[in-house]
Amino acid sequence: MIDFGYTPMPITVHNMDKADLSLAKWLAERDETFNHCISCGSCAATCTAGKFTDFSFRELTHSIRRGEISKAFSESEKCMLCGKCILVCPRNVNTRNIVMLIRKANQIFKP
Amino acid sequence: MKEVAIIGGGVTGLEAANKLAQLGYTVTIFEREKTPGGHVAQWDRLFPNRRNSMEVVNEFKSHLNGNPAIFLSTAIDKISRKGARFTLEAKGKSFDADAVLIATGFELFPAEKKEEYGYGIYDNVITSAELEAMFKEHGYPVTKSGKQPQRIAFIHCVGSRDEKVSRPYCSKVCCVTAVKQSIEVKEAIPSAEIYCLYMDLRMFGPGYEDLYKEAQQKGVNFLRGRLSETSELEDGRVLIKTEDTLSAKPLKMSVDLVVLMVGMSPAEGTSELIAGLDLKPNKDGFVEIIDQHINPVKTKAEGIFTAGACTGPNNITDSVNAARSAAIEIHQYLSSK
Numbered sequence: 001m002i003d004f005g006y007t008p009m010p011i012t013v014h015n016m017d018k019a020d021l022s023l024a025k026w027l028a029e030r031d032e033t034f035n036h037c038i039s040c041g042s043c044a045a046t047c048t049a050g051k052f053t054d055f056s057f058r059e060l061t062h063s064i065r066r067g068e069i070s071k072a073f074s075e076s077e078k079c080m081l082c083g084k085c086i087l088v089c090p091r092n093v094n095t096r097n098i099v100m101l102i103r104k105a106n107q108i109f110k111p
Numbered sequence: 112m113k114e115v116a117i118i119g120g121g122v123t124g125l126e127a128a129n130k131l132a133q134l135g136y137t138v139t140i141f142e143r144e145k146t147p148g149g150h151v152a153q154w155d156r157l158f159p160n161r162r163n164s165m166e167v168v169n170e171f172k173s174h175l176n177g178n179p180a181i182f183l184s185t186a187i188d189k190i191s192r193k194g195a196r197f198t199l200e201a202k203g204k205s206f207d208a209d210a211v212l213i214a215t216g217f218e219l220f221p222a223e224k225k226e227e228y229g230y231g232i233y234d235n236v237i238t239s240a241e242l243e244a245m246f247k248e249h250g251y252p253v254t255k256s257g258k259q260p261q262r263i264a265f266i267h268c269v270g271s272r273d274e275k276v277s278r279p280y281c282s283k284v285c286c287v288t289a290v291k292q293s294i295e296v297k298e299a300i301p302s303a304e305i306y307c308l309y310m311d312l313r314m315f316g317p318g319y320e321d322l323y324k325e326a327q328q329k330g331v332n333f334l335r336g337r338l339s340e341t342s343e344l345e346d347g348r349v350l351i352k353t354e355d356t357l358s359a360k361p362l363k364m365s366v367d368l369v370v371l372m373v374g375m376s377p378a379e380g381t382s383e384l385i386a387g388l389d390l391k392p393n394k395d396g397f398v399e400i401i402d403q404h405i406n407p408v409k410t411k412a413e414g415i416f417t418a419g420a421c422t423g424p425n426n427i428t429d430s431v432n433a434a435r436s437a438a439i440e441i442h443q444y445l446s447s448k
Contacts, residue, residue, distance in 0.1 A: 012360050012361070013360065013361045013362065013363060014355055014358070014360050014361070014362035014363070015362075015363055015364070016306075016362060016363065016364030017363075017364055017365050028330065032328060035327045035328060035330065036324060036327050036328070038312075038333075039335070039357050059358070062357055062358055063358065065332070066355065066358060066360075066362075091324070
């Protein structure tokens, strides 16, 4: 077969009918502040790890809410647990605890 | 005794009438519907504390004891100046007054104008007002086939902040109404999955932000993005499409029920009514006030005052405050005559 150099486009649409929201539910059950996020981005703006990597707590939790959990566990490893994000969060989201919970979930949910 | 005519028997008209009667004027309300209370009387519960709306309406109505008097099913077609007084005309009848308060309120945005949302075309696309009627009737929403919906989408800003339908302004109250209704649905059907599709969440009033957080705590999902279109699936459910702007990706999902948060539009007939007094509506079509900061209840026409949602989208608190403010302005005007 001739290789024309084209591949199928990856599907970029969030299909909420097929989204796996089990991790989002699991996290909200263990830390209700998971649901309090208003996506302001304060956590990501102040993030020490985010200065050197593409880590963003907001993006991480947002993709979990949309059922994209395949990268969540490796992403959560980028956090240095410094806790600056807890200090800036206007909604008192217990961000560090949520990172710890995601790491813990890695042992339970096997993506 | 000097006479004041109030056009509109919603909470604004009722409260202004009550205060003016207390100040010693003969007050008459003209209401075009069969019952007083306006839109508030059509609602089940009110934000932010979810009290029964009839509690509020009944409190305002309780002062209707001859003065103020109310004429129901009486639509005023024309107001004209006659010397220092005014003549108001309704079907075959006419009334005189020394001052007039325009409190004609608003109309809900006709959702069928956003044709791509499918209102009036698909069975399971309803408005926020229809959801309130369902709460009034049986305490929970139902789909067309009579089932309890398991997945519901609330669509914010329908007929608000939308130049395509000539409603460039924010209707103020729909954000918090959607949050209130989403909590009520969640309480009525705990297993229901709820999504609010918003552009911004404008939680401007006391207790509104708390209500938003309460909705989040109860598991309501908030999705930033404007609905692009709906389509009906074979089983009568509705497919909705939007962009999840926070992850910059298109998003689709099927839902059992779509609730359109219809905004406030200018009441029909009000601009024709004020045209007889050489008053023009403002750029959004509402009654124009003299000065937004210094005098929010006066119009350019002497002796004609205005209050409530006919001057632009208002919540009950703002309307009642405007009603009382108008009562004082009318009192000052009539005392100096």
